[in-house]
Amino acid sequence: xxxxxxxxxxxxxxxxxxxxxxxxxxxxxxxxxxxxxxxxxxxxxxxxxxxxxxxxxxxxxxxxxxxxxxxxxxxxxxxxxxxxxxxxxxxxxxxxxxxxxxxxxxxxxxxxxxxxxxxxxxxxxxxxxxxxxxxxxxxxxxxxxxxxxxxxxxxxxxxxxxxxxxxxxxxxxxxxxxxxxxxxxxxxxxxxxx
Amino acid sequence: xxxxxxxxxxxxxxxxxxxxxxxxxxxxxxxxxxxxxxxxxxxxxxxxxxxxxxxxxxxxxxxxxxxxxxxxxxxxxxxxxxxxxxxxxxxxxxxxxxxxxxxxxxxxxxxxxxxxxxxxxxxxxxxxxxxxxxxxxxxxxxxxxxxxxxxxxxxxxxxxxxxxxxxxxxxxxxxxxxxxxxxxxxxxxxxxxxxxxxxxxxxxxxxxxxxxxxxxxxxxxxxxxxxxxxxxxxxxxxxxxxxxxxxxxxxxxxxxxxxxxxxxxxxxxxxxxxxxxxxxxxxxxxxxxxxxxxxxxxxxxxxxxxxxxxxxxxxxxxxxxxxxxxxxxxxxxxxxxxxxxxxxxxxxxxxxxxxxxxxxxxxxxxxxxxxxxxxxxxxxxxxxxxxxxxxxxxxxxxxxxxxxxxxxxxxxxxxxxxxxxxxxxxxxxxxxxxxxxxxxxxxxxxxxxxxxxxxxxxxxxxxxxxxxxxxxxxxxxxxxxxxxxxxxxxxxxxxxxxxxxxxxxxxxxxxxxxxxxxxxxxxxxxxxxxxxxxxxxxxxxxxxxxxxxxxxxxxxxxxxxxxxxxxxxxxxxxxxxxxxxxxxxxxxxxxxxxxxxxxxxxxxxxxxxxxxxxxxxxxxxxxxxxxxxxxxxxxxxxxxxxxxxxxxxxxxxxxxx
Numbered sequence: 001x002x003x004x005x006x007x008x009x010x011x012x013x014x015x016x017x018x019x020x021x022x023x024x025x026x027x028x029x030x031x032x033x034x035x036x037x038x039x040x041x042x043x044x045x046x047x048x049x050x051x052x053x054x055x056x057x058x059x060x061x062x063x064x065x066x067x068x069x070x071x072x073x074x075x076x077x078x079x080x081x082x083x084x085x086x087x088x089x090x091x092x093x094x095x096x097x098x099x100x101x102x103x104x105x106x107x108x109x110x111x112x113x114x115x116x117x118x119x120x121x122x123x124x125x126x127x128x129x130x131x132x133x134x135x136x137x138x139x140x141x142x143x144x145x146x147x148x149x150x151x152x153x154x155x156x157x158x159x160x161x162x163x164x165x166x167x168x169x170x171x172x173x174x175x176x177x178x179x180x181x182x183x184x185x186x187x188x189x190x191x192x193x194x
Numbered sequence: 195x196x197x198x199x200x201x202x203x204x205x206x207x208x209x210x211x212x213x214x215x216x217x218x219x220x221x222x223x224x225x226x227x228x229x230x231x232x233x234x235x236x237x238x239x240x241x242x243x244x245x246x247x248x249x250x251x252x253x254x255x256x257x258x259x260x261x262x263x264x265x266x267x268x269x270x271x272x273x274x275x276x277x278x279x280x281x282x283x284x285x286x287x288x289x290x291x292x293x294x295x296x297x298x299x300x301x302x303x304x305x306x307x308x309x310x311x312x313x314x315x316x317x318x319x320x321x322x323x324x325x326x327x328x329x330x331x332x333x334x335x336x337x338x339x340x341x342x343x344x345x346x347x348x349x350x351x352x353x354x355x356x357x358x359x360x361x362x363x364x365x366x367x368x369x370x371x372x373x374x375x376x377x378x379x380x381x382x383x384x385x386x387x388x389x390x391x392x393x394x395x396x397x398x399x400x401x402x403x404x405x406x407x408x409x410x411x412x413x414x415x416x417x418x419x420x421x422x423x424x425x426x427x428x429x430x431x432x433x434x435x436x437x438x439x440x441x442x443x444x445x446x447x448x449x450x451x452x453x454x455x456x457x458x459x460x461x462x463x464x465x466x467x468x469x470x471x472x473x474x475x476x477x478x479x480x481x482x483x484x485x486x487x488x489x490x491x492x493x494x495x496x497x498x499x500x501x502x503x504x505x506x507x508x509x510x511x512x513x514x515x516x517x518x519x520x521x522x523x524x525x526x527x528x529x530x531x532x533x534x535x536x537x538x539x540x541x542x543x544x545x546x547x548x549x550x551x552x553x554x555x556x557x558x559x560x561x562x563x564x565x566x567x568x569x570x571x572x573x574x575x576x577x578x579x580x581x582x583x584x585x586x587x588x589x590x591x592x593x594x595x596x597x598x599x600x601x602x603x604x605x606x607x608x609x610x611x612x613x614x615x616x617x618x619x620x621x622x623x624x625x626x627x628x629x630x631x632x633x634x635x636x637x638x639x640x641x642x643x644x645x646x647x648x649x650x651x652x653x654x655x656x657x658x659x660x661x662x663x664x665x666x667x668x669x670x671x672x673x674x675x676x677x678x679x680x681x682x683x684x685x686x687x688x689x690x691x692x693x694x695x696x697x698x699x700x701x702x703x704x705x706x707x708x709x710x711x712x713x714x715x716x717x718x719x720x721x722x723x724x725x726x727x728x729x730x731x732x733x734x735x736x737x738x739x740x741x742x743x744x745x746x747x748x749x750x751x752x753x754x755x756x757x758x759x760x761x762x763x764x765x766x767x768x769x770x771x772x773x774x775x776x777x778x779x780x781x782x783x784x785x786x787x788x789x790x791x792x793x794x795x796x797x798x799x800x801x802x803x804x805x806x807x808x809x810x811x812x813x814x815x816x817x818x819x820x821x822x823x824x825x826x827x828x829x830x831x832x833x834x835x836x837x838x839x840x841x842x843x844x845x846x847x848x849x850x851x
Contacts, residue, residue, distance in 0.1 A: 053775055060749075061823065135750075135827075136823075
């Protein structure tokens with residue numbers, strides 16, 4: 001059985017994940033001299049916000065596809081997946097079974113990896129799938145935004161970092177992993193634990 | 195009579211001498227005046243990328259427009275088209291804005307814009323609107339300060355030379371419009387010699403809607419046939435009163451230069467507007483037929499409508515007995531300025547050797563005690579000494595206008611002696627004077643005619659520049675000079691040339707305006723009947739010999755960009771919608787040989803230009819504003835065929851990619 005403190009911590013983590021519904025998960029911002037006020041967009045679980053129209057307008061010069069949030073399957077699925085994660089997290093906490101915790105932890109980890117991979121794939125296609133009739137063509141140049149970090153794309157400097165909701169998910173994942181490790185070690189060396 | 199003539203010549207000689215002195219008084223130093231102090235550059239230098247502290251709205255005079263400058267830098271930020279057509283952006287040329295310049299005389303494409311006046315709350319400028327008068331064809335315009343655009347122009351009937359305008363009451367309740375020229379009311383064919391019998395002044399009160407700003411001519415008071423020159427509302431204790439300077443109490447109708455300068459005193463007319471508004475509410479006055487235009491611009495439809503009004507409420511001096519009083523004022527007064535406390539009214543007698551300072555509380559006592567010195571057409575004339583607080587002695591020559599700081603000082607412009615004179619309001623003692631270059635008309639302190647002046651700078655608006663700037667042939671710009679008034683002595687900081695003639699200006703701390711700035715028009719709110727909300731809607735439709743092009747503009751193409759089937763004899767209307775939703779991405783539009791103007795279309799806006807091709811051929815059209823890297827590609831072709839050809843309307847449309 002899980003220790004009481006671990007169960008409480010898991011419950012808090014699961015409930016905290018609800019915050020990701022109400023906060024942007026990822027933030028992509030662009031810098032250019034003509035945009036002193038900043039330019040960028042935010043990715044939420046189910047939609048996008050920010051200067052999408054402006055970004056779409058600018059990107060047509062180099063033949064990038066328009067970002068149309070409604071067309072992304074991820075944004076239809078993600079709210080349910082997160083819901084499943086939260087409900088199963090609460091279940092683990094209530095049931096207090098270690099096995100449940102490990103399964104949940106693997107689910108959480110896989111979800112994180114799958115999310116990152118999917119995001120990278122989307123960025124890759126967004127940056128590589130260019131209209132051959134575009135006005136501006138720079139030989140060898142593609143426009144894949146960074147998965148995490150900063151990258152210069154022609155006249156723009158693009159930054160890609162987690163937003164508030166993303167930090168909740170990441171922090172939740174790390175804390176859940178620490179609890180799992182702690183519970184696992186406690187089983188191996190019960191004498192260390194009081 | 196003979197002594198009179200002698201006096202006149204002596205007066206003229208003094209005037210001529212002083213004009214000469216005023217202009218060449220500092221002849222030895224090559225007219226460049228005193229050197230500015232070493233810290234002046236740092237006081238007016240606004241670093242690149244930094245903002246000015248004040249917006250300043252300077253009338254354009256004969257340009258008909260309003261110029262916006264930043265202070266203290268003196269940088270020209272924008273010229274707002276008001277009364278004059280402006281081919282640069284299509285103002286007064288586009289189908290949407292043409293109704294704004296409509297009047298009862300027809301389409302009047304210019305005016306002489308004299309005085310700007312910021313809307314106020316509790317007697318302090320609040321940054322919602324700025325108003326400006328049209329002097330020649332009597333009008334008042336309202337400009338939105340969220341968009342820096344003229345949104346409304348109302349014509350004033352029974353008026354000529356709308357000079358004492360658009361001054362307003364402390365909460366923007368009413369804007370006034372007084373006649374500089376008296377004329378027959380209503381205007382008709384009479385001998386000019388019948389001036390005394392037939393010519394009248396009118397003082398119009400325009401009610402302002404507090405939420406929309408919309409103006410409505412509430413009532414007009416018909417007054418004796420003098421020239422009503424300038425005005426200011428009372429405030430604080432004198433709130434409820436308006437003060438109009440008037441000259442030509444001689445009622446001369448020719449060679450006014452001499453014939454209207456005979457009397458020692460003319461008048462300041464005190465008007466109890468609150469009492470008159472009550473009388474009107476009680477049903478006093480009568481409706482009189484009058485035709486005048488009321489033009490309003492709707493920023494959702496992006497279009498103006500001109501409505502012709504048919505009547506106006508007029509009141510005679512008998513109707514408003516007990517609400518009008520003349521205060522004698524030496525001599526041919528120009529400015530009528532009320533100090534921040536509301537107690538003192540300063541008259542600027544152009545030809546006077548003193549500046550009279552009237553006391554509002556004494557005026558009320560004089561009215562209560564009936565200290566009259568006769569009456570004119572039922573208006574009692576109060577005794578000069580009974581309303582006078584005191585006179586500023588030997589202030590200089592040609593006092594015109596007075597504004598105030600927040601430390602109890604008044605500053606009066608002296609046209610003839612070309613200087614600014616600073617004096618203490620309560621003691622009327624002159625404490626400083628400074629030459630200006632040359633012949634100052636109005637002066638302005640931010641909030642300097644309000645209850646709360648921001649007494650940091652003074653702007654002197656000068657009629658003559660001569661050698662102040664690099665010469666530009668016979669025609670020179672007029673100028674403004676910025677003066678630091680924070681210390682005991684005034685300090686000259688900066689000269690800068692102005693647009694047209696800067697009659698008057700108003701100024702306000704920038705943050706009271708910037709917080710309301712509109713950056714784009716939302717495309718989804720565009721209610722223009724010929725708007726397109728996306729490229730897919732772009733099209734061309736024929737209705738008889740009218741061809742309507744529903745055109746979209748977005749970086750970097752116009753849709754459609756190939757049009758055929760237009761014939762000689764058609765009237766083509768290009769309705770251009772700018773689909774951008776990004777700040778500062780306007781698109782322009784024009785077509786070769788256009789007899790009209792170009793268009794400048796802001797993001798989310800629709801503008802229309804009419805074009806009537808005269809000969810068959812190919813006519814290129816393009817975007818006139820360098821909008822993007824591919825601006826030069828933003829072009830199209832119109833094919834015009836012979837009148838009798840049977841080519842059908844044909845156009846291409848871009849795929850919305």
